[in-house]
Amino acid sequence: MQSIPVGLVGVTGYTGMELARILAVHPVLKLTRATSRAEAGKPLKAIYPFLEGFPAGDVGISAPDAADLAASCKLVFLAVPHGAAMDYAAELLAAGLKVVDLSADFRLHDAGVYADWYNQDHRHPHLLPEAVYGLPELNSxxxxxxxLTANPGxxxxxxxxxxxxxxKNGLIELTxxxxxxxxxxxxxxRKAATAMLFCEVHDSFRAYNLGKHRHTPEIEQELSKLAGAAITLSFNPHLLPIDRGILxxxxxxxxRVLAVEDIHALYAAHYADKPWVRVLPVGKLPETRYVRGTMFCDIGLVVDPRTNRLIVVSAIDNLCRGASGQAVACANLMSGLPVDAGLFLAPMMP
Structure with missing residues (x-):
């Protein structure tokens, strides 16, 4: 199959790094342009030595230029912060390119909600209805x-x-x-911050942004669509002293009263044709190490009969499934490729 040239705007962060890793071995999507004002003029392997020996490592880093990207690429990944991505997206879409945005700029349908949570006005609200939320299991x-794809958080x-x-099966209360x-x-x-220094993170465990994390409205928006009714939830993030992974x-x-076996059967049926979601056997719970570096989402289910609660445990790799790998899956679909092209990845163990 003929290769499809793609560009990457914002190559120096962890999501840009992960995109470079995945695209280096993609069978069809060929990394043709990589941009960074700070690193312009260098080959990609100069900032990412792990790309030595791969053709992607020889790609020259340049300053972002919409005309050059339009002349060289069919699709562009935006791995830049929220606020900056919306302007790049508007310019690249106007130049005729397809865009996968890894920031939060196009995830929320309501420009007012975006302004409330991200403390800035959305400068291109006319593009919000055009953006497709990039969760392949829901919107393939x-x-x-x-x-224009809004890559999920x-x-x-x-x-x-x-x-x-x-x-979808009406198993749980919406409150x-x-x-x-x-x-x-x-x-x-990847930015420098005292709170993220090794000695601040290692051998510790802490909560942060309780009740006010910016992913909250995104979660509520998508869950509300699934439920067919408005959902407000309590979302509480914590920082683990590990490199990658989310639990x-x-x-x-x-x-109603349900046995865990019956719920497991419904989950297994729901994801029967979604091979990246692995519903674990009853009695097994996910661990971050078993999804590291992959597109898998492992799900474990527990019913607590004393409280009539369903407890769901899910594990993903935050950089691959939660960001760059998912962006490539979206780009695959946008390019007429199988969703798993270049993404058949086994977990990195140990």
């Missing part, structure tokens, strides 16, 4: 015709996949949902 058909991916079958999520340090990005423990109230 729409992604096949999308010009890492925490939302773990929570939405964990709750989708329960909501009193609590998502307790733990992420590795790479989820905070979400989600507490819900069952609408």
């Amino acid at each position: 058909d729409r992604l096949k015709t999308a010009k 890492c925490y939302p991916t773990s929570v939405i996949l964990g709750l989708a079958p329960a909501l 009193d949902i609590v998502a307790d999520s733990k992420s590795g340090a790479s989820g905070a990005g 979400s423990t989600i507490y819900t109230k069952l609408t």
Whole structure:
């Protein structure tokens, strides 16, 4: 099959790094342009030595230029912060390119909600209805015709996949949902910050942004669509002293008395044709190490009969499934490729 040239705007962060790793061995999507103002003029392997010996490592880093990207690429990944991505997206879409945005700029349908949570106005609200939320298990058909994809956040991916079958089957109450999520340090990005220094993170465990994390409205928006009714949940993130991975423990109230075996059967049926979601056998619970570096979302189910709660535990890799790998899956669908092209990845063990 003929290769499809793609570009990467913002190559120096962890999501840009992970995209470079995945695209280096993709059978069809060929990394042709990589941009960074700070690193312009260098080959990609100069900042990422792990790309030595791969053709992608020889790609020259340049300053972002929409005309050059339009002349060289069919699709562009935006791995830049929220606020900056929306302007790049508007310019690249106008130049005729397809865009996968890894920031939060196009995830929320309501520009007012975006302004409330991200403390800035959305400068291109006319593009919000055009953006397709890039969760392949939910929106694969729409992604096949999308010009602009809003790549989901890492925490939302773990929570939405964990709750989708329960909501679609009316298993749980729509109130009193609590998502307790733990992420590795790479989820905070690559910028220098005292709170993320080794001695601040290692051998410790802490909560942060309780009740006010910016992924909250994204989770509520997508869960509400699944439920067909407005959902407000309590989302509580924590920082784990590991490099990568997310473990979400989600507490819900069952609408009726159900055995865990029956719920497991419904979950297994829901994801029967979604091979990246692995519903673990009853009695087994996910661990971050078993999804490291992959597209898998492992789900474990527990029913607490004393409280009539369904407890859902989900595990993903925050950089691959929760960001860059998912972006490549969306790009695959947008390019007419199988969703798993270049993404048949086994977990990195130990």
